[in-house]
Amino acid sequence: MVLLLGSQFMIAVDFSVLNVALPAIGRGLGFSQGGLQWISTAMMLPSAGFTLLFGRLADLAGRRRMLLAGMALLAVGSLAGGLAQGPGMMLAARAAQGLASALATPAALSLLTTALPEGPLRDRALALNGMLLSAGFTVGAIFGGVLTDLLSWRWAFLVNVPVAAAVLLAAPSVVAESRGARTRLDLPGAATVTGGLLALVYGVTSAGQRGWGDPSALAWLAGAAVLLAAFWRIELRAAAPLAPVRVLTRPSVMWGNLGGLATFSMESSLVFLLTLYMQQTLGYNPLQTGLAFCGLGVAAFGGGLAAPRLIVRFQARRVLVAGLLLQAVATAAMFWLGDGLNGGLAGGGALVLLLAATSAGALGHISAIVGYMVTATSGLPDEEQGLATGLASMTQQVGITLGTPVLSAVLAATTLHTALLTDAGVLLAAGAAVGLALRRA
Known part of the structure; x- marks a missing residue:
């Protein structure tokens, strides 16, 4: 459990650790302003594109084997990123990290689901996994700010190398190999x-x-x-x-993943919007911006502990829907943040609202993550867990990738307030649709 969850946490950190360091990387390696976004996209593109395929390959070739391959590639990509001397090497390193994520994430998740019987124990493990995914994304923002201010952005890559090496050394002795029925790819x-x-x-x-x-x-x-x-x-x-239609059209799989897509896409884009707001409107430096997300991380930790008990009492689908709705309300509350143009709260008042709303939203977000993970992987045999967890992991990666460009376009065409209300509206619509569909099913 420690090794599998730790590998998931490390990969989640990698998705956000460079967000607040992008200006420093641009200056150091000669990226244009428009090219900075590709530092993130270079990792997200292969991660989203190959996760479903590699999840199915894990069923066929062995889940532990795919996890180890992912960790080895992550170490190589991280070392290359830490030593990068130009844009080309940096983007290649991030692409390697993305492929590593596509290899390791569904493999680790399916090792968890096949090692534990469906029920409270598995729900608890998935809750811990979801908590660490959310916390890792937050910790990455904080960690990136600290490393950039105190040392160098290069350490955001280099710290991965010994951690990945430790997983490679420990996994063969503590994680048993697991695979599904052998069929042709x-x-x-x-x-x-x-x-x-x-x-x-x-x-x-x-x-x-x-x-x-x-x-x-x-x-x-x-x-x-x-x-x-x-x-x-x-x-x-x-x-x-590769993905039987009977699985793809199963209501719990289809609507569970839709809820997961909504919560990941809107939360990742919200972090992006708030990072811009704190640095450009409130005037925070990278370290202060990272620390401002601490409340979100603490709330995610608490939500991860509470979510399994809520699922036992209220069922996973209800926890998923309630999480989406709470995340929507918390995001809409930030409409009262001042943007320097249209009034609203400023200074200390803006910071208090931001901390309170992001903490409440994190509780909803982590509840939705756990609810969708349990919903989307329940009721399927062990030989299809690689497919189910590959779909769930793909949903996570695609959501993280798609949310930011969509909300960025809204922000560019309108205002911060409109972008926040769009975020909340998507969550509200998704929560209503998922709730109605799963209730009928």
């Missing part, structure tokens, strides 16, 4: 779903940078639609499908 399905997800993430990211009318971005999005439609048709006819 559905190569056409794997090619179309991976290509479709890569095109989707690249298209949305490009649209966030260049505008939603950009012909290149629209072409990528159209290609994604074609490839994902082809994937669906292939899975309907394949003798050994």
Whole structure:
């Protein structure tokens, strides 16, 4: 448990550890202002695109083997990032970290779900996993600020190397190998779903940078639609499908993952919006910005401890819906933050509201994470847990990747207040849809 959850936490930290350090990296390596976003996107793109494929491969080739391969690649990518001397090497290092995440995340999660029987024990493990995912994203922001201010952004990469090495040394003796039934890999399905997800993430990211009318971005999005439609048709006819349609259309899998997509996309974009707000409007430095997210991390820890008890008492679907609604209300409350143009709270009042709202939102966010993880992986046999956890992990990665460019486009076209209300509206709509659909099911 310690090793598997620790590896998940480390990968979650990597997704946000560079956010507050991007200006320093840009100055040190010669990135243009517009190119800074690709430092994050270079990791998110392969992570989102390959997670489903690697999750299924973990069922076939061995989950521990895939975890070890991911940790080895993470160590190599982190070392390359820490030693990077130019933009090309930095982006290659981040891409390696993204592939490592796609290898290790579904493998570690399916090792957890197959090691424990469905019920309270598994719910507790998934709650700890969700808590560490959320806390890792927050700790990454804090840690990145501390390292950038006190040492160098390079240490945000280099600290991964000994941790990954420790996992590689310890895992063979404390984690048993696990795999599902051996079948042939559905190569056409794997090619179309991976290509479709890569095109989707690249298209949305490009649209966030260049505008939603950009012909290149629209072409990528159209290609994604074609490839994902082809994937669906292939899975309907394949003798050994990569992702059986009966699993994809199972209400708990489909609606659970929709709830997960909403909570991850809106929370990651909210952290991005608030990072800009604190540095550009409140005038905070990277260290102060990171520390301002401490309340979010503490609340996520408390929510992770409480979520399994709530699931036992109220059922996972209700916890998922309640988490989405609480996250929506907390985000909407930040409408009263001053943006320097339209009044609102400023100074100490703005900070108090920000801390209170992000803490309440973190409670909702972690409850939604645990609720969707339990909902989306329940009722499936062990041989399909790699697929189920691959889908859940893919939802997490795609959500983290897509939310920021969409809300960035809203922010660029309107105001901070409109972007916050859009965030809250998406969560409210998702909570209502998931609640109604799962109640009928």
